[in-house]
Amino acid sequence: xxxxxxxxxxxxxxxxxxxxxxxxxxxxxxxxxxxxxxxxxxxxxxxxxxxxxxxxxxxxxxxxxxxxxxxxxxxxxxxxxxxxxxxxxxxxxxxxxxxxxxxxxxxxxxxxxxxxxxxxxxxxxxxxxxxxxxxxxxxxxxxxxxxxxxxxxxxxxxxxxxxxxxxxxxxxxxxxxxxxxxxxxxxxxxxxxxxxxx
Amino acid sequence: xxxxxxxxxxxxxxxxxxxxxxxxxxxxxxxxxxxxxxxxxxxxxxxxxxxxxxxxxxxxxxxxxxxxxxxxxxxxxxxxxxxxxxxxxxxxxxxxxxxxxxxxxxxxxxxxxxxxxxxxxxxxxxxxxxxxxxxxxxxxxxxxxxxxxxxxxxxxxxxxxxxxxxxxxxxxxxxxxxxxxxxxxxxxxxxxxxxxxxxxxxxxxxxxxxxxxxxxxxxxxxxxxxxxxxxxxxxxxxxxxxxxxxxxxxxxxxxxxxxxxxxxxxxxxxxxxxxxxxxxxxxxxxxxxxxxxxxxxxxxxxxxxxxxxxxxxxxxxxxxxxxxxxxxxxxxxxxxxxxxxxxxxxxxxxxxxxxxxxxxxxxxxxxxxxxxxxxxxxxxxxxxxxxxxxxxxxxxxxxxxxxxxxxxxxxxxxxxxxxxxxxxxxxxxxxxxxxxxxxxxxxxxxxxxxxxxxxxxxxxxxxxxxx
Ligand code: SF4
Numbered sequence: 001x002x003x004x005x006x007x008x009x010x011x012x013x014x015x016x017x018x019x020x021x022x023x024x025x026x027x028x029x030x031x032x033x034x035x036x037x038x039x040x041x042x043x044x045x046x047x048x049x050x051x052x053x054x055x056x057x058x059x060x061x062x063x064x065x066x067x068x069x070x071x072x073x074x075x076x077x078x079x080x081x082x083x084x085x086x087x088x089x090x091x092x093x094x095x096x097x098x099x100x101x102x103x104x105x106x107x108x109x110x111x112x113x114x115x116x117x118x119x120x121x122x123x124x125x126x127x128x129x130x131x132x133x134x135x136x137x138x139x140x141x142x143x144x145x146x147x148x149x150x151x152x153x154x155x156x157x158x159x160x161x162x163x164x165x166x167x168x169x170x171x172x173x174x175x176x177x178x179x180x181x182x183x184x185x186x187x188x189x190x191x192x193x194x195x196x197x198x
Numbered sequence: 199x200x201x202x203x204x205x206x207x208x209x210x211x212x213x214x215x216x217x218x219x220x221x222x223x224x225x226x227x228x229x230x231x232x233x234x235x236x237x238x239x240x241x242x243x244x245x246x247x248x249x250x251x252x253x254x255x256x257x258x259x260x261x262x263x264x265x266x267x268x269x270x271x272x273x274x275x276x277x278x279x280x281x282x283x284x285x286x287x288x289x290x291x292x293x294x295x296x297x298x299x300x301x302x303x304x305x306x307x308x309x310x311x312x313x314x315x316x317x318x319x320x321x322x323x324x325x326x327x328x329x330x331x332x333x334x335x336x337x338x339x340x341x342x343x344x345x346x347x348x349x350x351x352x353x354x355x356x357x358x359x360x361x362x363x364x365x366x367x368x369x370x371x372x373x374x375x376x377x378x379x380x381x382x383x384x385x386x387x388x389x390x391x392x393x394x395x396x397x398x399x400x401x402x403x404x405x406x407x408x409x410x411x412x413x414x415x416x417x418x419x420x421x422x423x424x425x426x427x428x429x430x431x432x433x434x435x436x437x438x439x440x441x442x443x444x445x446x447x448x449x450x451x452x453x454x455x456x457x458x459x460x461x462x463x464x465x466x467x468x469x470x471x472x473x474x475x476x477x478x479x480x481x482x483x484x485x486x487x488x489x490x491x492x493x494x495x496x497x498x499x500x501x502x503x504x505x506x507x508x509x510x511x512x513x514x515x516x517x518x519x520x521x522x523x524x525x526x527x528x529x530x531x532x533x534x535x536x537x538x539x540x541x542x543x544x545x546x547x548x549x550x551x552x553x554x555x556x557x558x559x560x561x562x563x564x565x566x567x568x569x570x571x572x573x574x575x576x577x578x579x580x581x582x583x584x585x586x587x588x589x590x591x592x593x594x595x596x597x598x599x600x601x602x603x604x605x606x607x608x609x610x611x612x613x614x615x616x617x618x619x620x621x622x623x624x625x626x627x628x629x630x631x632x633x634x635x636x637x638x639x640x641x642x643x644x645x646x647x648x649x650x651x652x653x654x655x656x657x658x659x660x661x662x663x664x665x
Pocket of ligand 1: 263264308309310329330331545546547605606609610627628
């Protein structure tokens with residue numbers, strides 16, 4: 001599924017300073033029954049956002065309108081747990097294009113890249129700086145520059161580089177996905193398969 | 199020559215690289231692909247929108263398991279959304295020529311139970327599925343891991359995914375497991391030692407006496423839980439135990455093909471002197487029956503111990519406190535004697551015949567505690583038949599238990615098997631996340647023996663007292 005190209009994103013950010021945010025929290029299993037990819041943003045962090053009677057939990061950050069933006073900043077080990085890509089869809093569908101953390105779970109990171117969300121891994125120190133800056137001023141803007149592979153806290157100019165491989169970077173900046181690439185390799189794959197034991 | 203030495207993981211990985219992309223992932227060939235109703239519909243939709251066919255329909259296998267009911271499976275599925283997903287799986291399988299084991303098919307069951315039991319899973323293979331516990335199949339010396347829906351679409355379209363090669367870790371456990379200590383305890387112990395993110399970025403090989411002595415069922419339990427330490431997957435070198443398990447299964451090679459396969463499989467082991475990025479050593483003597491007290495699988499302890507103080511926990515202190523709050527527990531409390539409301543025996547972690555044998559060994563001649571609601575859910579119809587044939591059903595019935603029908607059930611509570619808010623479940627599944635077994639549910643992960651001890655005593659109990 002195609003997604004928007006990603007180059008430079010300047011935005012305020014939503015802080016979620018919690019560790020081990022697992023995909024069951026991002027999108028609980030009971031919302032995985034769709035056969036289409038639509039509407040998952042409404043149930044992003046469902047059980048943290050709403051009480052069982054569907055009233056809004058005022059103390060959760062997504063319900064606090066002083067925080068907004070296209071960047072979600074989470075604690076260490078973000079996206080652990082299930083392989084459900086629905087978690088990445090929910091984050092994208094809600095309106096986030098970038099998730100910042102000091103550490104991502106592997107499957108989540110891959111899924112995010114595949115749906116057009118940029119996972120930006122920063123040092124624990126830099127993550128703290130971001131949380132502190134947003135806490136001091138929720139209007140703090142971050143600039144995520146994919147071509148340069150940097151993230152900057154605009155108010156202070158503090159900056160850090162992040163890693164992404166050349167292949168994925170190219171895909172993200174052009175809005176390409178892997179299937180386009182794989183289809184072009186059909187001959188190689190067929191001859192590889194012909195030699196397979198299984 | 200030591201620089202030629204390679205690991206089991208390298209041998210299998212390198213044999214599947216179609217192409218290396220410079221500063222990018224490998225184009226990685228997939229031998230077997232399992233699909234189920236929840237993570238495949240959008241992938242098929244993607245194929246349709248692109249006008250692309252399934253490249254190798256005979257390498258993909260479909261089974262219905264995640265949201266199926268575990269009673270009255272002969273009746274139409276009541277929940278409309280679940281029914282819709284099951285229908286989509288059936289239709290897509292038919293349209294693209296993929297073999298499909300739907301509800302009521304004698305081969306139906308949880309994807310990670312039916313793959314091995316039908317011989318689809320074999321040593322040296324690469325196996326993926328849109329479910330993180332695909333790591334289970336690593337027990338056979340396969341590279342197996344969970345993928346997202348975009349990747350499901352990739353495999354359908356091209357039999358490949360784009361994968362950067364993970365780092366390598368070896369976890370050695372030496373010694374002999376004590377009485378009442380099961381493979382699940384080994385897995386929970388390792389995760390409690392290295393945390394829920396301790397193996398992120400790695401692929402794990404389990405080695406040492408404990409795994410060499412373990413049955414295939416036990417190895418599957420351990421490899422299944424690899425993902426709970428963050429690892430992409432875990433694997434164990436195939437040996438005589440593996441070959442004996444596979445010999446004669448429906449999809450296993452036969453005759454000359456079997457001999458050829460076994461000769462190759464025997465080469466699938468880590469050479470002496472091969473290098474790992476990280477190597478960890480544990481001893482069986484330090485492992486007692488385990489139980490979790492928090493909301494990630496790393497927050498577990500020996501059953502005789504108290505809940506650790508926040509200062510002693512490697513995870514962040516704030517998350518730890520939030521976790522205990524959710525569970526209604528406090529630091530330094532005893533786990534033994536805590537009240538239990540539900541017991542769940544099942545899932546791709548502990549829904550195999552051996553798990554039911556273990557459970558039965560404790561409940562035999564005893565009675566289910568009145569305060570306990572027990573869900574005993576076999577991993578597949580084949581397991582269900584074995585339970586009946588071996589007389590385990592009689593033991594369970596006499597003790598006041600009911601046997602349900604196969605499926606994922608309360609492992610992720612997508613069907614009706616939901617633990618109510620605030621209630622405690624001792625569960626043999628793999629995740630104790632907030633709400634995993636139903637909104638507000640509180641999960642204590644443990645082995646089938648610990649589950650059995652809780653089911654008859656009504657509280658968290660040490661299974662060794664009942665053996
Ligand atoms: S039993 Fe649980 S972990 Fe296993 S396949 Fe089903 S949902 Fe996934």
